[in-house]
Amino acid sequence: MILGLSIGPEYYLALSALLFTIGAGGLLIRRNPLVMFMCIELMLNAANLAFISFGKEMGDLGGQLSVLFVLVVAAAEVVIGLAIVVAVMRRRPKASVDEVSVLRG
Amino acid sequence: MEAVTFFIAAGVALAGACGVVLFRNPVHAALSLVGTLFGVAIHFINLEAYFLAAVQVIVYAGAIVILFLFVIMLLGVDRAESIRTEPIIGQRHLALLALVALLTFGVLIGVASNGEVTGVPPQEATYSPLEGGLSIDEAIKDSTGKTIAPKENIREVGRSLFSTRYVFALEITALLLTIAVIGAVVLTRRPKGEPEPLPEDDPPSIIRNADSDTGLHLTSNEDNDSIVDMEANESEKHSAEESGVSGE
Incomplete structure (x- = not known):
C-alpha cells in the first residue's frame, strides 16, 4: 500500500536525477537563452534536493547550509546572466544563442 | 502519509x-x-x-x-x-541527452539501491558535530527527546551559519552578491552614444535567415526553401560588401 511505504533517500535521489536530466536535456535542446537559464535552475534545484536528502540521511545540518549557499550563488548567476542577455539582445533583437557565437560587438 | x-x-x-x-x-x-x-x-x-x-x-x-x-x-x-x-x-x-539521462539515472539508482547512499550504513551514521556544526538530531529534539517545532530548524541553521565553521563562506557570499549587483548595473547601463542594433544579416547566418523569413516555422515547401536560399545568398553578399568596407 502506498500509504505505508517508507520514503528513503533513494526516492529523493531518483527524483533528483530525473530533474537534473530534464534540466540538462532542456539546456541542450532549447535555443532561447532565457529558457536555457531556467533549465540551469532546474539542475541546481535537483542538486539541492540531493543535498538535503543526503543531509537528512547523515543527520547533518551541513546539507541544508550547502543548499543555502547554492541558492545565493544561483541568484547571483541569474542576475549576471540576465544582464548579459539584456545587453546582447539590445544589439541583436533576435533571440537565439546560435547568433551570438561570434562574440563580437 | x-x-x-x-x-x-x-x-x-x-x-x-x-x-x-x-x-x-x-x-x-x-x-x-x-x-x-x-x-x-x-x-x-x-x-x-x-x-x-x-x-x-x-x-x-x-x-x-x-x-x-x-x-x-x-x-x-x-x-x-x-x-x-x-x-x-x-x-x-538528443543523442547526447539520452546518454546523459542513462548515465545520471542509472548510476544514481544503482548506487542508491545498493544501500550505500551515504557511504556508511544509516544505523552507524553517527555524526560528531565539528565546532559550530549541529546534527539534525540535536536540532529537532529538545532535552526530553521530544521533537520540537520547525522554528528550531531556523534557529539551528542560523546558529551554524554564523558560527566559526561557515562564517567565512557567509561573508564571501555577501561579497559575491555585491559584485553581482554592481555587475548587473554595469552590464545593462546604456552608455552615451551606444551603437545602433546591428542589421539583420550580420553575421550572415543561414539558420537565422531561414528563421526570420519563414516566421520561425520551417515549412517543407520546396518553393519556399529555394526563395529563402536565394534571399540568404543575397544578404550574405550584402554583408560581405559591408564588411569589406569596414572590416578588412
Missing part, C-alpha cells in the same frame, strides 16, 4: 520540469518553473528543512522567476520558438 506527499510533490515537480523544456513560449516555461520550485519546496518540508522551504519559495518563486518574467517582458521575446529548427544538430543533442 509521507509517501503520498512525496508522490504528489514529485509529480508536480516533474510536470513543471517537463513544461519548462517543452513549452515553446518562454512565459509559459517560466510559469511552469514555478510549479517545479513549489514541488521541490514541498520535498524540503518533507525532509524537515523548513527554513530552506521558505527560502525556496521566497527567493526562487518570488524573486528569480519574477526576474525572468521581467526580462522576458522587457525584451519582448515572448513569442513562440520552434524546437525543431535544426534537424541535424538537434539529433546530435
